[in-house]
Amino acid sequence: MLIESNKSLKEYNTFGIDCKAKYFVSVTTSDQLIAVLSDKKYDAHFLLGGGSNILLTQDINALVIHLNLRGITILSETEEQVQIEAMAGENWHQFVLSCIEKGYGGLENLSLIPGNVGTTPIQNIGAYGVELKDTFESCKAIEIETKTEVLFSKKACNFGYRTSVFKKDARNKYIITSVVFNLTKINHKKSTAYGAIQEQLSNKNTSDPTLKNISDAVISIRESKLPDPKKLGNSGSFFKNPVIDADTFQLFRSHFPDAPFYEVSPTEFKIPAGWLIEQAGFKGKQYGDAGVHKNQALVLVNYGNATGGEIWNLALRIQKEVKEIFGIHIEPEVNII
């Protein structure tokens, strides 16, 4: 394994931030990963997947381990279902497309989400009415302390909205090496209720959509709202949609009766952070090379040479103004390093 020094991470994070790794190695198997973790020369490690959910605000004074484990295997199948394992370093969207091509259903609404398979359980990625947990069976992970493999069942992952055990009790303790999904071969559970998907499908007169039709609809919605990280550095939604209690919601509604919201439960209401940020006047604004995307205010972008610090300062300013105007605290979804 080649261990490089002083390596730029610009190509390894979708924000395109030019921070450096003191040391850098790309691992392609669990054995390599364990060997690197056991190497006493490097006591500090930083794990890097697809780099699609991090904002680098400083150089990394550690061995950056790029998780590049590849492979997709069918574990079992019946006439109705297939259980499929994808290694952590597989690109998420390519994996989704390969499932659709084989006629396996369940992941089509999650098309075009940036990042790799191994990081998808950490924040239980979700879009257009579907979350990762809906098809997730289990994942394998290496426990950093013992360097042994552990199997996490769906229950053990404790999934929630953009969260899991890997953001809580198991934070920084495990490295996910592969994920197993249960997908359908027939009688697909298609999720097309989301307004924008229905619109796309009816525009194309598709009343009984195929998996590919749904995926294409999702791709075109995402392409119309979300910038392509290859062209404009970004990390998808920068903030989570805040969930507020009933009293806070009543007060909020009395001042902002036109605000969109989703009722999560009778006592919890989710407010789209994109709406709050747009109303606060930030949509489409640019400050140096840091900015707020013109089509989706939830997405912060790097117009070229922004530093992580510049993007983070913009995020803090947005957070503060949203709090002042609406009395609602919005939290980053992205990991700030």
Ligand code: EPU
């Ligand atoms: N809105 C605005 N202004 C904006 C953006 C949104 O007013 O600039 C309003 C919209 O009009 C709509 C509401 O906010 O009423 C919701 O907008 P949208 O459907 O675009 O979804 P979102 O809540 O902003 C979430 C996810 C996205 C996911 C979409 C679709 C989070 C943090 N984000 O965004 O996930 O693609 O739903 O399901 O939950 C990501 O995680 O990187 C991501 C892109």
